[in-house]
Amino acid sequence: MVAPALVIPRAYGVAVSIALAISACTDDASHRELPSTSGSDADTSAPDVMVPGSIVLIREDTLLGGEAGLLAAGFLDVVFSMAGNRLVYLTNASSSWGAGGSTLDAPAVSIVGTPDDTGFVAVDQTGTWYRFVFDQRTTQPGLVAHRLAVAGEFIYGAVGAAGVARAPVDLSAAPAVVASPAGVLDLHIFDDANWLVARGEAGVAATLHGSAGEELTLGFPVRRLVPAVTTAGQSGLIGVGAGGLAWLSAAPGAVSKLGEVALDGDCQDATQVGETGHLIVACGDRLHDVDARDPSALALTGSSVLSAGKALGVLDYGDFVFVRGTTEVMQVALDL
Secondary structure, eight states: OBOOOEEOOGGGSSOOEEOOBOSSOSSGGGSOOOOBOSSTTOOTTSSSEEOSSOEEEEEEEEOSSSOOOOOEEOSTTOEEEEETTEEEEEOSSSSOOEEEEEEOSSOEEEEEEOTTSSEEEEEETTOOEEEEETTEEEEEOOOOOSEEEEETTEEEEEOBTTOEEEEETTOSSOOEEEEOOSOBOEEEEEETTEEEEEOBTTOEEEEETTEEEEEEOOSSOBOEEEEEEOTTSOEEEEEEETTEEEEEEEETTEEEEEEEEEOSSOOOEEEEOTTSSEEEEEOBSEEEEEEOSSGGGOEEEEEEEOOTTSBSEEEEETTEEEEEOSSEEEEEEEOO
16 A cells, blocks of 8 residues: 655755555555645545645554553654553654554653663653663652653653652662652753753743742743754754743753744644754644744744644654654654
8 A cells, every 4th residue: 555645845855755655554544645725625624624834644543552642752763652551663664653562550641762772761640650671671659740851860750740850760769859840841951950841821940050040931831842953053942832832042040032923722742843944833633833943933834723632742753743642643744
């Protein structure tokens, strides 16, 4: 079976169409391009509808076993996701999407690849932390972590009302709370004593040498922080939340806003698409394409309206973006 033609973003050169051979699909309808509504004959009654924009669906597969969990970059050209308590491997190069041998004792909440590229750390709904290296499993009791981040020899967790928890990356000890700003939903680590945390309605807060630094309230509750780089090579962070997205400039103890754009939907995640300067934002029942080439003038350039719960997490992977839904994963690209 041959998948729909794939359009490589023009930012990587001349647009090229490639046919992907996919043998693991369940039926023809599960691998399709989203229909365009830019013409007069557009069918807007379909559950997944393309409004004028640039997001092209390459592949879509159902993940059995419940909610797909969070996506995380892995090793050996693999991206991890979780289907309930079950590890799933994804790759953009073949039809090898499928279940791995690693399982948790309860459904996963968060997952991240380990820095030595040999495994991953996950946290389940009971607060148990797991480290998998090939077939070896290590567990420690802890707190439910909405997001995980790796820095040096430590894994950090955004543990909500309790603040920030930290454990050795090998989980040789249980995670312990190291800071207690209330309502931490995500975090970005500068170094062991300095980080930026997303705190929902309270905005974002930066620490300096372990002490409170600057705080910044945005026009929406911030639930996700995503590293990004401008086309000029300047590092920044994307703050994402229900109804909006902002480009932040942050350093130990300091944070400021360069630009902000309002977005429809319950926005939960974003990713930068290669070197295009564009962001794809997952907002529950829709994907947004945001032009961020100028962080001070963020602009919505298109949206793909999907079924409810199909866009909960996104992850850039070269020319592609993986999109996590409640019970499926999609692979999309931008046609710029």
